[in-house]
Amino acid sequence: MEDLKFTRDMAQLAVLQRIELADKFLMKVRKLFGRYLFSKLFSKYLINKRKISQNYLKVINNEYQNIEKFLNDGQKILSIGGGIGGLELLILKKFPNTKIDLIEKNYISEKVKYGWDYKNNEAYNNLTITKKFLNLNGIDTNKYSIYDIDKKNLPIKSYDLIISLYSLDYHYDFNIYVKYLRSVSNKNTKIIFDTIRPDFFFNIFEEISVIKENESTVHKSKRIKCTVFK
Numbered sequence: 001m002e003d004l005k006f007t008r009d010m011a012q013l014a015v016l017q018r019i020e021l022a023d024k025f026l027m028k029v030r031k032l033f034g035r036y037l038f039s040k041l042f043s044k045y046l047i048n049k050r051k052i053s054q055n056y057l058k059v060i061n062n063e064y065q066n067i068e069k070f071l072n073d074g075q076k077i078l079s080i081g082g083g084i085g086g087l088e089l090l091i092l093k094k095f096p097n098t099k100i101d102l103i104e105k106n107y108i109s110e111k112v113k114y115g116w117d118y119k120n121n122e123a124y125n126n127l128t129i130t131k132k133f134l135n136l137n138g139i140d141t142n143k144y145s146i147y148d149i150d151k152k153n154l155p156i157k158s159y160d161l162i163i164s165l166y167s168l169d170y171h172y173d174f175n176i177y178v179k180y181l182r183s184v185s186n187k188n189t190k191i192i193f194d195t196i197r198p199d200f201f202f203n204i205f206e207e208i209s210v211i212k213e214n215e216s217t218v219h220k221s222k223r224i225k226c227t228v229f230k
């Protein structure tokens, strides 16, 4: 795959969303000056845009390969917390008849924290930049729609695949979405997300399989593929 077209704003969001893209120097700066200055300034101006873009592509390519077997052309896909949309970009490039709805938050927290957030106040995205990122990298606007979770106008349709990497039940409670997810899935819908408590989902879904183990991320978690709500 060719290099991504990336602006500094996009590189900043990629670093905030994928802290593993920050090098040792940047992590030291974060420790020294604190989360506020890191989130506002250093994550934007102390980064090597080209390097971040190349590493982001590598990371996202690995994620793509992990879920590739669940992808087909023409699917209706829902993405929850997809960030700037790297994974969605790779899917839409590969499958010309697929459409994706992206649900995200539209702000960057004052001091980005990466723990479990019961109130679900933490966010690190900008929906205008997500749109720019997809368009700049050659995706037609009619292939995707972007929804702000805080505007409460979520799309209602039946999806083939629902994906949430390192977002739903990794940073905030699955229950925030459970009613909505029930309403937009059917018995064939595959729901893929990273969770810090995989066993909890045996009571919620008929079928669960682990498709990835995340040992070196902020939380130790598992990526599960679930089908059919009980």
Ligand SMILES: C[S@@+](CC[C@H](N)C(=O)[O-])C[C@H]1O[C@@H](n2cnc3c(N)ncnc32)[C@H](O)[C@@H]1O
Binding pocket: 017, 018, 080, 081, 082, 083, 084, 103, 104, 105, 120, 122, 123, 124, 125, 149, 164, 165, 166, 167, 168, 171, 172
């Ligand atoms: C750790 S990042 C992961 C981004 C992307 N999925 C990836 O793998 O690179 C978590 C994302 O979830 C988003 N987020 C937080 N709360 C959310 C919510 N209630 N609904 C949708 N997205 C949310 C954040 O803004 C952030 O972009």
